[in-house]
Every structure is written in structure tokens, then in C-alpha cells.
Amino acid sequence: xxxxxxxxxxxxxxxxxxxxxxxxxxxxxxxxxxxxxxxxxxxxxxxxxxxxxxxxxxxxxxxxxxxxxxxxxxxxxxxxxxxxxxxxxxxxxxxxxxxxxxxxxxxxxxxxxxxxxxxxxxx
Amino acid sequence: xxxxxxxxxxxxxxxxxxxxxxxxxxxxxxxxxxxxxxxxxxxxxxxxxxxxxxxxxxxxxxxxxxxxxxxxxxxxxxxxxxxxxxxxxxxxxxxxxxxxxxxxxxxxxxxxxxxxxxxxxxxxxxxxxxxxxxxxxxxxxxxxxxxxxxxxxxxxxxxxxxxxxxxxxxxxxxxxxxxxxxxxxxxxxxxxxxxxxxxxxxxxxxxxxxxxxxxxxxxxxxxxxxxxxxxxxxxxxxxxxxxxxxxxxxxxxxxxxxxxxxxxxxxxxxxxxxxxxxxxxxxxxxxxxxxxxxxxxxxxxxxxxxxxxxxxxxxxxxxxxxxxxxxxxxxxxxxxxxxxxxxxxxxxxxxxxxxxxxxxxxxxxxxxxxxxxxxxxxxxxxxxxxxxxxxxxxxxxxxxxxxxxxxxxxxxxxxxxxxxxxxxxxxxxxxxxxxxxxxxxxxxxxxxxxxxxxxxxxxxxxxxxxxxxxxxxxxxxxxxxxxxxxxxxxxxxxxxxxxxxxxxxxxxxxxx
Numbered sequence: 303x304x305x306x307x308x309x310x311x312x313x314x315x316x317x318x319x320x321x322x323x324x325x326x327x328x329x330x331x332x333x334x335x336x337x338x339x340x341x342x343x344x345x346x347x348x349x350x351x352x353x354x355x356x357x358x359x360x361x362x363x364x365x366x367x368x369x370x371x372x373x374x375x376x377x378x379x380x381x382x383x384x385x386x387x388x389x390x391x392x393x394x395x396x397x398x399x400x401x402x403x404x405x406x407x408x409x410x411x412x413x414x415x416x417x418x419x420x421x422x423x424x425x
Numbered sequence: 426x427x428x429x430x431x432x433x434x435x436x437x438x439x440x441x442x443x444x445x446x447x448x449x450x451x452x453x454x455x456x457x458x459x460x461x462x463x464x465x466x467x468x469x470x471x472x473x474x475x476x477x478x479x480x481x482x483x484x485x486x487x488x489x490x491x492x493x494x495x496x497x498x499x500x501x502x503x504x505x506x507x508x509x510x511x512x513x514x515x516x517x518x519x520x521x522x523x524x525x526x527x528x529x530x531x532x533x534x535x536x537x538x539x540x541x542x543x544x545x546x547x548x549x550x551x552x553x554x555x556x557x558x559x560x561x562x563x564x565x566x567x568x569x570x571x572x573x574x575x576x577x578x579x580x581x582x583x584x585x586x587x588x589x590x591x592x593x594x595x596x597x598x599x600x601x602x603x604x605x606x607x608x609x610x611x612x613x614x615x616x617x618x619x620x621x622x623x624x625x626x627x628x629x630x631x632x633x634x635x636x637x638x639x640x641x642x643x644x645x646x647x648x649x650x651x652x653x654x655x656x657x658x659x660x661x662x663x664x665x666x667x668x669x670x671x672x673x674x675x676x677x678x679x680x681x682x683x684x685x686x687x688x689x690x691x692x693x694x695x696x697x698x699x700x701x702x703x704x705x706x707x708x709x710x711x712x713x714x715x716x717x718x719x720x721x722x723x724x725x726x727x728x729x730x731x732x733x734x735x736x737x738x739x740x741x742x743x744x745x746x747x748x749x750x751x752x753x754x755x756x757x758x759x760x761x762x763x764x765x766x767x768x769x770x771x772x773x774x775x776x777x778x779x780x781x782x783x784x785x786x787x788x789x790x791x792x793x794x795x796x797x798x799x800x801x802x803x804x805x806x807x808x809x810x811x812x813x814x815x816x817x818x819x820x821x822x823x824x825x826x827x828x829x830x831x832x833x834x835x836x837x838x839x840x841x842x843x844x845x846x847x848x849x850x851x852x853x854x855x856x857x858x859x860x861x862x863x864x865x866x867x868x869x870x871x872x873x874x875x876x877x878x879x880x881x882x883x884x885x886x887x888x889x890x891x892x893x894x895x896x897x898x899x900x901x902x903x904x905x906x907x908x909x910x911x912x913x914x915x916x917x918x919x920x921x922x923x924x925x926x927x928x929x930x931x932x933x934x935x936x937x
Contacts, residue, residue, distance in 0.1 A: 314587050320594040327603060387586035389633065392644075408590035409626055412597045 311341040312356040338362025372401030433478035461485025495522030575640035631766040638773030675714040686801035703733035726797040737788040827881035837908035
């Protein structure tokens with residue numbers, strides 16, 4: 303079985319690096335996007351198994367990326383976990399409305415995140 | 426400052442007399458006009474502080490002049506001179522906006538005093554208006570700054586979160602040995618780093634909460650709530666924390682506590698803050714109790730108290746503990762895990778739920794924090810139920826008469842809602858027991874009807890038959906799945922001696 307592909311989208315390079323480190327340790331293949339437009343293109347091109355998506359992104363924000371993927375028959379099955387510093391309830395509600403599967407606020411616990419990813423991928 | 430006065434009078438003699446007197450005896454600058462039109466023209470072109478006009482002047486009379494000045498140049502004061510015979514005009518002039526009226530013959534000295542008084546008053550008024558405007562500007566500026574502060578906190582907390590996430594991730598990776606083995610001291614230090622990033626996160630969360638509360642942006646979703654269940658839940662979630670310090674947790678909340686109306690999440694946060702604080706400030710082996718009871722001193726409220734056996738708070742600090750970043754002893758040793766914002770947030774949350782909060786304390790013995798929450802509207806209607814029962818019982822006791830309480834409950838398997846059935850039943854009961862009944866009243870909590878009759882056991886039997894007959898006729902006959910209607914009854918003093926017993930006996934018959 304080929305390793306699962308995970309797309310990590312965040313403009314914070316250091317955070318992307320540490321998340322990628324943990325994911326690669328778990329044996330996943332990691333794809334990285336530092337802005338929303340690139341994230342959308344990569345998602346369409348590579349069809350990853352799961353996407354970790356920040357909200358405040360250059361070029362195209364995470365809400366829009368999520369909406370565009372979730373409203374597309376070809377990609378709507380990909381689980382999207384939103385990783386964000388926005389903590390207000392209305393932000394969370396907005397995130398869920400766009401079809402995100404999970405809404406995780408920063409800072410988060412690395413192990414918990416890995417557990418969540420594992421459970422989405424085994425479904 | 427020199428005041429400019431325009432004297433309007435058609436008699437040359439009077440004009441000159443006034444002008445002379447005013448100039449000689451005061452430091453007014455006096456100008457003269459012969460008629461209304463000339464006066465208006467000059468007022469339009471020049472700056473006068475006051476116009477002193479006779480009532481009878483050519484081309485517009487004094488009254489008209491006063492009215493027109495009040496309309497076109499309200500900053501110019503007017504004083505009217507009248508004769509004794511035209512006193513009515515004086516009143517009318519004041520209504521039109523004149524500041525004062527003088528009666529002829531004029532006493533020059535009195536006139537000067539009165540003109541001066543009118544001018545001084547205006548001076549004070551102008552100054553007051555300036556001050557009010559300044560205050561309003563300062564207030565606007567203050568509001569703007571306060572709003573900026575809240576927005577700043579919200580943005581800053583968001584900006585700080587991302588680097589915190591990175592740091593926490595890195596610390597966790599190294600700590601868990603994912604980057605290679607580490608020794609015990611390194612592990613110890615890294616856990617400290619992790620704990621402190623968590624603390625920073627909770628400070629950020631608290632700051633954000635507080636800024637939302639202060640900014641008035643807090644969302645309150647109120648519903649009817651059973652406080653007892655919430656208190657039990659919070660106590661059980663804080664139990665491990667208490668057990669760590671061998672602290673006993675007690676709960677004294679009556680089962681029949683009325684339902685309250687508030688936001689569940691916010692009330693849980695309030696209780697967690699207060700009980701958590703109580704555990705934090707109580708020494709090992711101490712105790713923390715949560716008590717609750719109805720509180721009618723401040724409207725229809727329920728009061729919830731959290732009492733600890735901790736170190737207590739000195740009297741002069743009690744008010745200030747709800748301030749932001751306030752520490753009783755001013756040092757940091759008490760706040761190793763606190764942010765100094767917990768009580769400020771708690772107060773904000775209580776107030777957002779239409780309650781109040783206060784603290785009482787005895788140094789060395791412990792502190793009690795009490796907050797109130799409004800009783801739900803449904804329960805308020807049930808207060809009426811209780812009130813009516815109270816009144817009827819008191820009357821029966823006082824008059825040495827009997828009182829029978831019927832309770833009627835409906836169980837329906839069919840499609841009709843209980844509300845509709847109870848409503849219908851209530852109407853029928855009012856008709857059928859009307860003569861003897863004091864009251865038919867509905868209890869919202871469990872949707873049962875109560876009928877109170879001033880009658881003894883014998884009479885009660887008759888009424889009971891009548892009720893059952895009515896039920897049979899209107900609710901059972903000709904229906905495939907008639908509702909089951911149960912009637913319970915008890916009579917004072919034959920069957921029950923207290924109000925509570927009366928209710929319990931009647932209620933008991935509804936079961937089974």
C-alpha cells in the first residue's frame with residue numbers, strides 16, 4: 303500500500319516544517335503549500351488523502367479554498383482539517399459552514415493532531 | 426468684558442435717560458434704536474448681548490421684536506419694559522423668550538442689577554454648554570480608544586497564537602524524544618517550557634474573552650436550565666483537582682430549585698472559575714461548598730454561592746478582587762497558575778446573564794462568592810401558582826375553614842399536544858366548578874392543573890364527581906384513544922395539616 307498523501311497549507315514556514323516533520327515520522331507523504339491559490343492547484347492536481355488548512359492565507363483564504371474543494375464532486379471526499387488562530391465561535395461556525403471536517407485552534411497538541419489525522423484516514 | 430446693549434424706545438426722552446443712566450452707572454456700552462425695524466436691522470448687522478425694548482414701539486411692537494429675536498438670533502438676550510396696565514404682555518414676552526421684564530416707572534439701579542443678572546446667567550449657561558461639549562468630546566474619544574484597545578487585544582491575541590503554536594510543536598517534538606534521546610534535566614526544562622506556552626495561551630484566551638465582554642460583543646444564548654445538573658457536572662469535572670489537595674467538595678442545592686434562564690456555556694465557565702479559584706486558595710484538607718437557593722431580594726433570582734475554607738480576603742479588597750489583574754497581596758505568588766483576569770471575566774459573564782456577583786470573606790476563615798441568575802419565565806408563572814396556593818392556605822388556616830386542592834394531569838397517547846389539552850381542560854373546569862372554586866391555575870413546569878375549593882371532604886367528593894363527569898363528556902366519549910385524565914385531591918385540615926402535605930397527598934394520587 304502506497305503511503306497516504308497529506309497536503310499542509312500554512313504561510314508560517316516554521317510551523318509547516320514542524321508539522322511536516324511529525325507527519326513524515328508517521329510515514330505520510332507530505333505536500334506543502336504556502337498560499338491558498340497554490341493549495342487549490344496542488345489539491346486538484348495531486349488529490350491528497352487529507353488537507354491541513356490554515357485560514358488566513360495569502361492570495362486565497364482558507365474558507366474559499368475549502369468551499370471550492372468541498373463543492374466539487376471530484377474532491378469533496380477529501381477530509382479538510384482547519385488549523386487556525388481564529389478562536390471566535392463565529393469563525394468556527396463559518397469554518398463548519400464551508401464544509402470543513404474539523405476546526406482546530408492554534409496552539410494545538412501535536413499528538414492529538416496525529417491521532418485525529420489517523421482516524422480520518424482510516425475511515 | 427464690556428456688554429453691548431441696544432435700547433429700543435420711540436420716546437427720545439426715555440432713550441436718552443436710559444442711555445445716560447446705564448452708561449453712567451455701569452460699564453455697559455449702550456446703543457439706541459427708535460423702532461422695531463431699525464432694531465432688527467442693527468441686531469442683524471452688529472453684535473449685541475442684550476436688547477432692552479419698550480412694549481409699545483412703532484413698526485412691530487415689543488412682543489413681536491422679542492419673538493423674532495428669539496427665532497433668528499437666540500444668543501441675543503431680550504428684556505421687555507412694560508407699564509402696570511400691560512402686565513399680561515410681560516408674561517407673554519417671557520413665554521416668547523424674553524429673559525426678564527421690567528415695570529415702568531423704572532428704578533435705574535434695580536434695572537442695572539437685573540440686566541447684569543440676566544447677562545451673568547447667560548455667561549454661566551454658555552460656559553456650561555462648553556463644558557458639556559468638552560465632556561462629550563472626551564467621552565467620544567474615550568469610547569474610541571476603548572474600542573481600539575479591544576480590537577487591538579483581539580488582533581494581538583490572534584497574531585501571538587501562530588508563533589506559540591510553532592514553539593509548542595517544537596517543544597513537544599523534542600520532549601517526546603522524536604528528535605533523539607534527551608536527558609532528565611532537558612526533559613524537565615522542556616516540560617516547563619511547554620507548561621508556560623500553555624499558560625500564555627490561557628492568558629490570551631482570557632484577554633480575548635475580556636475584550637469581548639468589555640466591547641459588548643459577547644454572544645449570550647439563553648435557555649431554560651436546571652442549575653442543579655450543571656453544578657453537579659462542574660463539581661465532578663473539578664473533583665480530580667480537589668482530590669489532589671484532599672479538599673472535600675459539598676453541594677447543597679434543593680431539588681425543587683426553580684429553573685433559571687441563562688447561557689449554559691457561560692454559566693459553566695462562571696462555576697468553573699469560582700469553584701476552581703476556591704480550590705486553589707483553600708489549603709490541603711479544607712472544604713469547598715456550592716449552595717443555591719431562590720433569592721427574591723433582587724427580583725426573581727436564584728443565588729449560587731461558592732464557599733471555601735481558604736485564607737480569606739481582607740475587607741478593603743473585597744470590591745477590588747473583580748478588577749483586572751488585581752492581586753490581593755500585590756505579589757505574584759498566588760498567581761502562579763492564574764492570569765489575574767478570572768474574576769473580571771466571571772463578573773462580566775454574570776452581568777451578561779442579567780445577574781450580579783459579590784464577595785464576602787473572613788480573613789483566616791474563608792471566602793464566599795455569590796452570584797445571581799434570573800429565574801426562567803415559565804418558573805415565574807409557577808411563582809404565581811405557589812403564591813395562589815400560599816394565599817388560599819393562609820386564608821383557610823386563618824378562617825378555620827376547609828380547603829381542598831385538586832390536581833389534574835393529562836396523559837395522551839393520541840395526537841393532541843398536552844398544552845392544547847390542558848388549555849381546553851382548564852376552560853371546562855372553570856365552567857364546571859366555578860361556583861365553589863376559588864381558582865383554577867396551571868403549573869407550567871409539569872403542566873398540571875390545580876383547582877382550589879373552599880370545601881371539606883364531603884363537598885370535595887361532589888366536586889370530584891363533577892370534574893370526572895365533565896372529563897368523561899368532553900374528553901373521553903366518542904374517542905378511539907381518549908386521553909387519560911387523572912385527578913388527585915386532598916383536603917385541609919381533615920387529610921393534611923400543612924401546605925406541603927396537602928400538595929404531596931394530591932400529587933401522590935396522580936401517580937400509579
